[in-house]
Amino acid sequence: MTLSIKKALCAMAASTFILLQASNALAMAKGADVSWISEMEAEGYTFYNDAGQQQDVLQILKDHGMDSIRLRVWVNPAGGWYSSINDVIEKAQRAKAAGMRIMIDFHYSDSWADPGKQYKPAAWTNYTLDGLMSAVWWHTYDSLVALKNAGITPEWVQVGNETNNGMLWEEGRASANMQNYAWLVNSGYDAVKEVFPNTKAVVHLANCHDNANFRWIFDGLQANGGKWDVIGASIYPTNASGYSWSQANSLCEANLNDMQSRYGSEVLIAEVGAPWDHPEAKAIVSDVIAKAQNAGATGVFYWEPQASNWQGYTLGAWNPNTMRPTEALDAFIDGSSNVTTARLQSRNSNRCIDVNGRSTADGADIIQWSCHSNANQQWTFEDMGNNYVRLRVGHSNKCLDVLGAGTADGDNVVQWACHNNANQQWLKEDMGDGYFRLKSRASGKCVDVNAGGANNGDSIIQWSCHTGWNQQWMVY
Template identity: 65%
Template sequence: MKLGKLLAAFIGAALLCSTQASIAAPVKGADVSWTSEIEANGYSYYNRSGVKKDILAIMKEQGMTAVRLRVWVNPADGWYSGTQDVVAKAKRVKAAGMKLMVDFHYSDSWADPGQQTKPTAWSGYTFQQLMDAVWNSTRFTLQAIKDAGVTVDWVQVGNETNNGMLWNDGKASTSMQNYAWLTNTGYNAVKSIYASAKVVVHLANCHDNANFRWIFDGLKNNGAKFDIIGASSYPTNASGYTWQNANIACLNNLNDMVSRYGVPVMISEIGVPWDHAQAKTIVADMITKLGQVSGGKGAAIFYWEPEARPGWKGYTLGAMDNNGKATAVWDAFK
């Protein structure tokens, strides 16, 4: 009897270890879309030891294996975050042996919860023409990346689409169906170029479960397709929350997304003030929590623009000091 109990305990422990081993740890990376522009302005990057290195080399030193790059349709300067700039950076990602996420804003500039402005060239389009433009633009950029010999692992169709995208036609509060159709157009365009790439629908404010449920219930009810749910998490900026409670609320929301929609989740963006005394702790806590998502479905986490020095284009949540040296927050990813 004792032998039987011991054998059962041994088998149970072995199965537990096997299950734990089969659950992959979240992929860690960063959105470094500003890299080409920062470099063109003469700035360099220095690792934690103060050694001058390429930004991707610093990322790899710190345990990151993936890069996220945004795409704008017709950027005002004609280059940065446009297709050719993205292709050039994607080739660097491939040369570094890293994974790649492509983030379509479907705008000429920033798309976020407060603005989802159509590209100027699309402003007079009918809704059918708008869907055609999403299809063609998505395929054009991805085909250019593919022609450069680069594999894309994830693609976002829209950026922080808490109330849809391509306003007003694709505004979710006006027409959830239109938003779902635009999402499906992007989804199908991605799969036509990279059949195995995972398509991400990305919302801001990971702590806001009500908004996530509203959007993803609406998408599901209107037949939209997505492979992963992405979230932005800026814990120190979450209104009414301590960073600790923001991280807890984010984890609870991610678990709800997994349970409700049956897909993996990721943190598409995270950032904290560059000089915050607890920056490393805050990010490390979120990485730990992502690893605790039910079923091992916490897919990846990306720091947003860590290569930016304080105040670059008004951004102060990067991970470099005023001399371009990597701050302690990088150590959260090791």
């Protein structure tokens, strides 16, 4: 069968696929937990931008470089609404309408869960361990199904919040029974994957500077069959007892590096905050973002930046006197946090874009291969302006290139010494559910696995863009 016939058949088959709702792009997530906004707005709170003009808070955050929103879920909150799943759905729909990525944070409590308190929901008080495992599964499952039915696909789901000593005490207290805690985590993890197989499950701890606590929890989970995709961390640098904020940030960076090397896990900063009136607030937050990037973190989320002394919280990034953002929020604009390094996994084959044989030569073939952690599958997205990116591979420092600047279907995609020409520039086109196409600026054609192949070694070429899964990629 000729190449053109194979491609035509692949494109025809692609028309049967149902595309899901949009998720967002490729960069390291920069976001905020804004779970209080519904309550704040219900009490008449309004938000003002840098110019003093009243504006929707999500737009203000976007204008400060943020692209992601985190929302907490409580089981049966006091008053029955704020942080209930129905409240969360409304805020998630609002975030989706703003084009933002979404993280859902399950506390498995009726109120706050953190290192000092992991109290069971009142309705679960008398449950056995088996009952708690079932309750975690069903609460997670039912909540995520409700989100899915409302058109929401979260990119991340936290299974517990700041679980430095487990959750759902006493049964899930890690220091008393690590296996129980691991089983509870797995109940949540399995429910996440039942509803959203591609959504990443996060296990989240406070005190990013405390590597010993992180190792103890994740060694314990690992030894007891615990499952997670991402390790999340909170860091409030000025609250790290015994350390300067700079020392706390450096310890956090070292911890993030250790978590990746020790467990092979993605890492992210799930919460950061600094006193709104601290003279070095912007420097503190900028340093957290820079160190997270250095460590390869996939996201940084400010905790409730819009809160101006709301309910006694003083670590937001809004000035209660002017009702405008502080300079700390500008930290999410500055720097190079729109650059990320990652693997690119095919939706069709689950294999990754790879430089054949780890060659360092100009013109080396680009193929798909089983995903691994070597540098010949690590691609850095470099902003080229007008929404185009260049893709630089880690092992050779060369770039993804259409050979000879060709414009025909079937032209080979290779690596080549990086330059600024259009045959090394790619437009990321959202295809839903976290997937995207890469369209060449030079030819208008898309990166494609030849003939829809699913095997190691199948060639990567360019082809007229279509909706087939062999042209859809996910950061992995």
